[in-house]
Amino acid sequence: MLSSMLMLTEAEYRYLKTIYILGGSKGFVKTSKLARRLSVKTPTAIRIVQGLAVKGFVKVVPRVGVILTEDGVKEAIEIAHKHGVLEVFLHEVLELNPSDAHEEALKLETRISHKVCDKLCSLLNKPRRAPCGLEIVHRHP
Numbered sequence: 001m002l003s004s005m006l007m008l009t010e011a012e013y014r015y016l017k018t019i020y021i022l023g024g025s026k027g028f029v030k031t032s033k034l035a036r037r038l039s040v041k042t043p044t045a046i047r048i049v050q051g052l053a054v055k056g057f058v059k060v061v062p063r064v065g066v067i068l069t070e071d072g073v074k075e076a077i078e079i080a081h082k083h084g085v086l087e088v089f090l091h092e093v094l095e096l097n098p099s100d101a102h103e104e105a106l107k108l109e110t111r112i113s114h115k116v117c118d119k120l121c122s123l124l125n126k127p128r129r130a131p132c133g134l135e136i137v138h139r140h141p
């Protein structure tokens, strides 16, 4: 089934988000830099990045790095939105300290549905930035 083939794992979401944080929607990111940021070894990062390339979310250019495709940018913005909204909620409403709020948001961001996240976001008045510094882009009404 095509849809299940294109489903992203938790690790893959994290990579897309990190590539987006480091390179934005149009910048190449060195695999070694990505690995350092994610605290993994470079071969591990290469393996996951290659999986993302097969699924069409990134392009890999040898010796240059990895860049998000249009689909990759879309997924990265959505996962960053979920992360940011959850983190604001955990910090401002549940009063977790910023570092706990960030860690908990990492656990929840791949689980929450778009529908619930968008409702939560509106309830929080569409925050622009998460306590960890991540910019939140809103693509919902």
Ligand SMILES: [Zn+2]
Pocket (backbone or CB within 6 Å): 083, 087, 101, 102, 105, 130, 131, 132, 133, 134
């Ligand atoms: Zn965060």
Ligand SMILES: [Zn+2]
Pocket (backbone or CB within 6 Å): 081, 085, 118, 121, 122, 126, 137, 138, 139, 140
């Ligand atoms: Zn939003």
